[in-house]
Amino acid sequence: MSVLLEKHIVELLQERNEKAISLLYEHYGDTLFGVAYKVVKDHDLAQDIVQESFVKIWKKSDSYDSSKAKLFTWLFRITRNTAIDKLRSVNTKTDKEIQMDVSDVYRIGVESTRPELMDVREHLDKLESKYQIVLDALFFQGMTQQEASDELEIPLGTIKSRLKIGLRELKKIYGSSMVLLSLISIWS
Amino acid sequence: MKDKIKIFLDSDLLEKYLIGSTTKEETLQVERYIAMHPEVREMYLELQENLEAYAKLHAIKTPDGLKEKILSTIKAQNSLRKRFTRYAVAASVAVFIFAGSSYFFWDQNQNLMQENTIVSNKIKTLEEDMREQLEDVRNQFIVLNNPLTKKYNVKGNKNARDLKAIAYINPVKKLSYLNLRNLPELPEDKCFQMWAEVNGEMVNLGVIKEITDKEKLLALPYAENAIGYITIEQKGGNMAPTVENIVANINY
Numbered sequence: 001m002s003v004l005l006e007k008h009i010v011e012l013l014q015e016r017n018e019k020a021i022s023l024l025y026e027h028y029g030d031t032l033f034g035v036a037y038k039v040v041k042d043h044d045l046a047q048d049i050v051q052e053s054f055v056k057i058w059k060k061s062d063s064y065d066s067s068k069a070k071l072f073t074w075l076f077r078i079t080r081n082t083a084i085d086k087l088r089s090v091n092t093k094t095d096k097e098i099q100m101d102v103s104d105v106y107r108i109g110v111e112s113t114r115p116e117l118m119d120v121r122e123h124l125d126k127l128e129s130k131y132q133i134v135l136d137a138l139f140f141q142g143m144t145q146q147e148a149s150d151e152l153e154i155p156l157g158t159i160k161s162r163l164k165i166g167l168r169e170l171k172k173i174y175g176s177s178m179v180l181l182s183l184i185s186i187w188s
Numbered sequence: 189m190k191d192k193i194k195i196f197l198d199s200d201l202l203e204k205y206l207i208g209s210t211t212k213e214e215t216l217q218v219e220r221y222i223a224m225h226p227e228v229r230e231m232y233l234e235l236q237e238n239l240e241a242y243a244k245l246h247a248i249k250t251p252d253g254l255k256e257k258i259l260s261t262i263k264a265q266n267s268l269r270k271r272f273t274r275y276a277v278a279a280s281v282a283v284f285i286f287a288g289s290s291y292f293f294w295d296q297n298q299n300l301m302q303e304n305t306i307v308s309n310k311i312k313t314l315e316e317d318m319r320e321q322l323e324d325v326r327n328q329f330i331v332l333n334n335p336l337t338k339k340y341n342v343k344g345n346k347n348a349r350d351l352k353a354i355a356y357i358n359p360v361k362k363l364s365y366l367n368l369r370n371l372p373e374l375p376e377d378k379c380f381q382m383w384a385e386v387n388g389e390m391v392n393l394g395v396i397k398e399i400t401d402k403e404k405l406l407a408l409p410y411a412e413n414a415i416g417y418i419t420i421e422q423k424g425g426n427m428a429p430t431v432e433n434i435v436a437n438i439n440y
């Protein structure tokens with residue numbers, strides 16, 4: 001997203017102008033939906049989470065501090081935390097049901113990927129799964145490197161090096177796809 | 189210092205902070221590091237960019253209608269909030285009016301209570317006065333009507349020749365009254381004062397003011413063989429009579 005547009009949205013948020021939410025949804029809706037889905041692995045639940053998150057974003061709009069985090073980081077935190085809370089409450093209620101849903105819904109999620117994002121997804125596929133696992137653990141599961149090492153049964157040193165390489169690869173990927181991403185922003 | 193930063197960066201705290209899973213204390217610690225150390229700040233910025241890029245790679249098209257659902261929820265909440273604000277304002281105004289009127293009534297009640305006390309005190313004083321006056325009038329009536337009442341003409345001595353008074357003494361009813369008929373003119377700084385010697389003690393009966401009512405009877409304390417005196421004293425009266433200034437005496 002262009003710095004100017006981001007600034008404009010932040011201003012609208014602080015003015016409590018509903019247009020801010022509309023713009024945020026247009027530019028970050030899909031990404032935040034992906035984040036929610038990544039955490040809960042359930043299409044319907046992810047939808048609820050996005051809705052709840054946007055309401056929270058609206059309610060907390062005057063608490064956003066651009067000196068502390070980029071706009072996306074702030075949106076990500078709200079969405080991810082909402083997703084984790086949802087997951088906890090659902091897990092305590094119907095543990096098994098969700099487990100069953102996961103495999104069914106995952107497919108829908110992939111199918112409903114925006115065609116214009118397919119290239120990005122291809123890029124993602126370029127990122128070897130061993131790096132993706134570590135990046136997922138870091139960004140979405142919120143594990144510490146030590147926890148990831150324990151969870152994935154990979155030595156801590158390997159986690160560290162995979163993270164480093166993964167991030168470098170990622171930079172290469174989005175370095176080339178940034179143009180595409182900004183184009184998407186203009187289209188939407 | 190470098191070690192400290194390295195330990196911090198190795199601790200994963202920055203990553204945890206990035207995704208918003210730090211505790212309050214950790215958040216403060218991380219924000220302090222970001223503010224103080226440029227290399228941490230740089231790392232944080234890079235992590236934010238990586239996060240955004242990585243998250244974008246996982247974007248999934250949102251279901252149709254979700255946007256409208258979100259916007260209508262927010263609109264509903266806004267109108268609710270506006271309505272709440274209106275109610276809050278109305279409630280505040282109501283509370284203010286209530287408080288104001290409560291104070292007004294309380295104040296009024298307080299004033300009325302004060303007035304009530306004053307009025308009831310006045311009534312009490314009036315009652316006492318009336319009883320006294322009635323008693324006095326009754327006694328006067330007894331004195332004047334009773335055949336056993338003796339009437340003495342009192343005249344002033346050479347210092348007050350024009351002083352004329354009539355004393356009514358009734359030894360049976362033990363009442364004595366004095367009717368001042370005339371008082372001579374006195375210099376500005378002098379006045380007449382009445383005394384009575386009762387059982388060997390001098391009783392001050394007060395300063396005699398101008399005679400406003402010639403029919404008025406002044407009560408004298410009664411005792412057997414009491415003597416009443418009228419003296420000329422300094423204006424305002426004296427604590428003890430000045431013997432050489434006695435202008436009249438009444439034996440009764």
